[in-house]
Amino acid sequence: MRVFPGTALLLLININLSAQTTLGKSAADAYVITRMAEKFHLQPKAIDNEFSISIFNRTLKALDEERIFFTQDDIKQLIPYQQQLDEEVTGRKINFLQLLSTIYETRLRQVDTMIDHLTKSPFEFTTKEKLTVTEDTSYAANASAQRTKIRKLLKANVLQILLETVKPSSSIAPARQKQITDSLEIVYRKKVQSALKRIIKKDLESPGGIPQLIGETFCETIATYYDPHTAYFSLTNKENFDSELGQKSMVLGFGLDENDADQVIISELKPGSPAYKSGQLNEGDRIVTLQWQGKEAIDVSDASISEIASILDASNHDKIKITVIKADGAKRDVELSKAQMDDDTDADKVKSFILKGERKIGYISLPAFYSDWENEENVNGCANDVAKEIIKLKNEKIDGLILDLRYNGGGSVQEAIDLSGIFIDVGPVGMQKDRSSKVYTFKDMNRGTIYDGPLFIMVNGYSASASELVAGTLQDYNRAVIVGATTYGKATSQAVLPMDTTISLDKDFSKRKADSYIKLTLEKLYRVTGATAQFSGVKPDVVLPDIMDASSNREQDELYALPATGIEASKLFRPLPPLNKAQLQQIASGVADTSAFFAGLSKYITQKKAAQQKTDMLLNWNEAMQLKQKAFNEDDLPSFSLNKARMFIVTNNQYELQRINANKSIKEMNDAWTAFLEKDPYLQITFLLISKFTK
Secondary structure (H helix, E strand, O other), X not given: OOOOHHHHHHHHHHXXXXXXXXXXXXXXXXXXHHHHHHHHOOOOOOOOHHHHHHHHHHHHHHHOOOOOOOEHHHHHHHHHHOOOHHHHHHOOOOHHHHHHHHHHHHHHHHHXXXXXXXXXXXXXXXXXXXXXXXXXXXXXXXXXXXXXXXHHHHHHHHHHHHHHHOOOOOOOOHHHHHHHHHHHHHHHHHHHHHHHHHHXXXXXXXXXXXXXXXXHHHHHHHHHOOOOOOEEEEHHHHHHHHHHOOOOEEEOOEEEEEXXXXXXXXXXXXXXXXXXXXXXXXXXXXXXXXXXXXXXXXXXXXXOHHHHHHHHOOOOOOOEEEEEEOOOOOEEEEEEOXXXXXXXXXXXXXXXXXXXXXXXXXXXXXXXXXXXXXXXXXXXXXXXXXXXXXXXXXXXXXXXXXXXXXXOOOEOHHHHHHHHHHHOOOEEEEEEEOOOOOEEEEEEOOOOOOOOOOEEEEEOOOOOOHHHHHHHHHHHOOOOEEEEOOOOOOXXXXXXXXXXXXXXXXXXXXXXXXXXXXXEEEEEEEOOOOOOOOOOOOOOOEEOOOHHHHOOOOHHHOOOOOOOOXXXXXXOOOOOOOOOOOOHHHHHHHHHHOOHHHHHHHHHHHHHHHHOOOOOEEOOHHHHHHXXXXXXXXHHOOOOOOOOOOOEEEEOOHHXXXXXXXXXXXXXXXXXXXXXXXXXXXXXXXXXXXHHHOO
């Protein structure tokens, strides 16, 4: 088709105007974030040079964490804005965003082409070469140095896959060994090439394009300047966040899995979903390309499940064309739009089992705090679901109860209050303080308990927020024994607000619609004793080694985390008599000290700590192989294993047995759960402790 010069010019003008409109919205949102933080945030900050430098550096890092796209020449163009972003934001200007968008898009396209050239020829692993720490952690000086760095990165990735695949053997002749390595190098070079190009194309072809990506990244960076949990949400991200807390999800309606050839396929179709209604998709269809409306197609034929899921999550409102290969080899294009669907998996959010051994102990897993937002009686919130499971377990005449809050990152504070109230009669369960220093007490308003027997709570370094409120409250009341590792250390609460400075926190704004939203930290949470889990977390009564001990990844390690402060204890707090915990730590340590799993975990933690220091990457086959044989391996993390004497068997309550027998997929899931729990060394120790405790 012939394109006349005037038409091309008009098209370019329209593209520029569209980009300016998009960036203009981002600039307006950036300004509103600072205004709303000044008005509502627990500890607002000044918009000054410190703000400007932080936003500048962290925006570039968010866009190019590996420092492979920008060069030092690019930074020289951008650096004048390093101490001017405060003025850009308050003036709602787009100069920085416009320049950043132009440079970033140009570099993405250049690197994409560069990758094609660099992967045309085989990588040579006999020469002595390395990618130094300095090269790896800094921007290349110019385009030539950038090409060298990317070549080394590609080569390092191919070498890493080869080292994991090819095992040197004395029984194979060196010539044959090299032949095997060379044949695989071609395959892995293509794989590494595709993976990096897919990352680039995901940005270039994202809904809204580069201007929207730059603008949203800029706003997200500004929000997290106030604290790690303040966040800027586009409409799509807001909907995804809501679905995590229990609201309806925007979905296409199919699951993902891998076939025997490690290709991503459709594993299931959700009845009533857009994918199901299309009538064009089936289980087993292989996904090969994804194309957002108005964008170029992205080849995902060799992508991982997580990569494909990330592309599918990019928008809830644009149409996407999915190209699949059917079982008979036919290729089919299917165009879908997401739809809001009820989450019908509530029955599986809270799992309960019976552990039969020296004692009959109930076990409940609560992986997240979710709420029934659309029902004032909250009949489908997690506290109510836990209560239902407890009643089923009580009918089985359990001698004690284990509540598992490991890996539970929190959620609804109200659900945490209600859950704590299940186990205590009446009284305060926590406190919160806002920016005015006004203290509000959370109270269990319902007299009586659903369960008053022996209670142990399992936590680890990933247990956060609402989980810490429950664990801390029941520990303070002497109502439960806490077992595991010190928790994450987040004791702040947030609210999601529409980007609108005219709203009032005293009035209902839940129905107010907006194009973007902000999650703001409004209060700090406190235990009934006046102490806080902020920074320090909840320390268990019985401490066990935890994988998080190998890294610094708790609240206190987060940039701009709010400091811990204490307040006076609640005057209404009346703890129960102290529990007899004297021998519990000694018993647990005795079991852990003789456990192959905990011995392996201790070794893994020590080695991982030592391996965290960055070192040069060797690009010579022999040198890299020798280093690999001595180096720490992430795969050395020990698998859960049974102690020599099995402490319990896992069974189901009578109600659950009826569900299992009536549904094959539920049975398969239940069998997997059972096998996992019977091998869980943390659960084994907790079971032993509660069994001794109930004697």
